[in-house]
Amino acid sequence: MLTLADLGVLRAVDVDEGDHVTVSITPTYSGCPAMASMRDDLVRTLADEGLTATVKVVLAPAWSSDDITPAGRAALAAHGLSAPGPATRHTGPIALNLMPVRRSLTCPHCGSYAAQLSSEFGPTACTALYRCGACGEPFEHVKEI
Amino acid sequence: MTDMTEDLTPASHSAPDPNSEHGSVFDGLLGGDPSHWAFGTDFEDPLAGVDTTIPDGVDGHDLGVYCLMLADDALIASHRLSEWCSNAPDLEEDIALANISLDLLGQARLLLARAAAADPSLVPSLPAGSPVPPEDALAFFRTDGQFCNARLTETDNGDFAVTVVKALVLATARLALMERLRDSRDAVLAAVAAKAVKELAYHRDYAGRWFLTLARGTQESRRRIDAALRTVWPLYAELFVPHEVETRMAEVGVGVDPAGVADEVAVVLAQVFALSGVETPDIAPMVAVRGLRGRDGSHTEAFSKLLGEMQSVARAHPSGRW
Numbered sequence: 001m002l003t004l005a006d007l008g009v010l011r012a013v014d015v016d017e018g019d020h021v022t023v024s025i026t027p028t029y030s031g032c033p034a035m036a037s038m039r040d041d042l043v044r045t046l047a048d049e050g051l052t053a054t055v056k057v058v059l060a061p062a063w064s065s066d067d068i069t070p071a072g073r074a075a076l077a078a079h080g081l082s083a084p085g086p087a088t089r090h091t092g093p094i095a096l097n098l099m100p101v102r103r104s105l106t107c108p109h110c111g112s113y114a115a116q117l118s119s120e121f122g123p124t125a126c127t128a129l130y131r132c133g134a135c136g137e138p139f140e141h142v143k144e145i
Numbered sequence: 146m147t148d149m150t151e152d153l154t155p156a157s158h159s160a161p162d163p164n165s166e167h168g169s170v171f172d173g174l175l176g177g178d179p180s181h182w183a184f185g186t187d188f189e190d191p192l193a194g195v196d197t198t199i200p201d202g203v204d205g206h207d208l209g210v211y212c213l214m215l216a217d218d219a220l221i222a223s224h225r226l227s228e229w230c231s232n233a234p235d236l237e238e239d240i241a242l243a244n245i246s247l248d249l250l251g252q253a254r255l256l257l258a259r260a261a262a263a264d265p266s267l268v269p270s271l272p273a274g275s276p277v278p279p280e281d282a283l284a285f286f287r288t289d290g291q292f293c294n295a296r297l298t299e300t301d302n303g304d305f306a307v308t309v310v311k312a313l314v315l316a317t318a319r320l321a322l323m324e325r326l327r328d329s330r331d332a333v334l335a336a337v338a339a340k341a342v343k344e345l346a347y348h349r350d351y352a353g354r355w356f357l358t359l360a361r362g363t364q365e366s367r368r369r370i371d372a373a374l375r376t377v378w379p380l381y382a383e384l385f386v387p388h389e390v391e392t393r394m395a396e397v398g399v400g401v402d403p404a405g406v407a408d409e410v411a412v413v414l415a416q417v418f419a420l421s422g423v424e425t426p427d428i429a430p431m432v433a434v435r436g437l438r439g440r441d442g443s444h445t446e447a448f449s450k451l452l453g454e455m456q457s458v459a460r461a462h463p464s465g466r467w
Contacts, residue, residue: 032251
């Protein structure tokens with residue numbers, strides 16, 4: 001199971017007086033369309049446990065793919081997604097990169113190193129599209145951000 | 146024609162209620178769990194729980210207008226890019242442009258919500274009881290003269306080369322601006338900027354790679370990138386002309402003076418041009434109509450058509466719930 005905590009999206013859980021919980025989550029990307037879904041799931045799951053919940057958005061610090069825990073990375077791989085490498089830390093202006101993106105990654109289906117980048121933008125905001133040169137299967141890579 | 150006219154009152158598109166005594170045609174799909182309707186069951190405030198206190202010594206109206214400027218650039222560029230959905234040269238570019246569009250839309254939502262929180266009087270008034278949230282009211286119920294996006298964002302997509310040049314220029318300028326805005330005294334703007342920087346870096350590299358590819362590609366792709374640069378360049382200079390609100394916000398440590406990023410942006414673009422074997426264009430900027438530019442609410446004809454398409458459905462249902 002891949003949890004919001006493992007994704008680094010869950011920032012805080014505060015148990016208030018009585019049976020009320022305040023949950024703080026942060027978006028992965030500014031336009032992440034899953035925020036409403038995550039909030040509704042949190043409220044519903046906590047309601048099943050007899051708790052009322054308020055879900056707050058936290059914007060700072062901005063989410064980084066480095067916030068995904070080792071357990072989260074393992075869960076991503078188990079679901080056929082390639083986990084992100086270390087995100088680049090920027091000090092000063094961000095340098096332009098016009099060269100092809102190079103990542104050292106393996107196919108989550110067959111373990112081959114022969115992965116080819118199809119697009120830096122995948123079916124969701126946080127993933128890039130790859131295709132394995134060995135088994136031929138396409139897969140998503142969670143981008144470093 | 147009898148019953149239909151009575152039904153023209155704005156409809157509220159709320160989620161099917163499984164507890165309704167009349168039932169619903171969706172009952173079989175619901176399986177008794179209303180959480181399946183994650184989208185549209187409720188309004189999601191993009192700034193829910195975020196402290197939107199205005200920093201000391203900052204004018205709320207100025208801050209609101211400044212946020213609108215940053216928001217409108219993103220919103221209108223996002224809408225233009227969304228026109229490529231199902232029309233791009235291939236599936237990968239279709240998805241890439243849609244992703245860039247989505248990132249910009251996310252930035253726009255946060256900034257529109259911040260504008261509304263900074264100065265509620267900026268939000269157009271809607272019928273009493275309308276569930277339309279402030280960010281939507283700002284996006285869908287302002288007139289063209291109330292939008293303050295730079296004109297670069299609103300012009301037609303043209304061919305893929307024009308879109309690439311527009312995306313490159315916008316991402317480069319916005320990235321330079323957002324890098325500085327991370328130090329804003331306004332905590333919300335600083336947080337939005339910190340996130341936007343990461344996204345815009347991907348956008349700029351994407352557009353830059355395509356610029357290089359087209360310029361160094363075939364004779365035809367080169368002809369198109371040259372033509373695209375001539376089409377877009379008249380709108381380039383406007384990105385760095387500060388509006389008085391931008392100047393005032395920069396002075397109080399909340400905003401960034403766009404004139405201050407012009408040199409850095411020019412250097413980055415010169416890098417792309419040099420690698421691509423393309424000369425930096427020497428073309429006069431588009432005139433400011435009676436001294437007014439996009440930031441002042443002065444726009445091109447293309448913008449009216451864009452707004453018509455973007456706003457028509459929301460305007461037909463001012464009390465609609467989406």
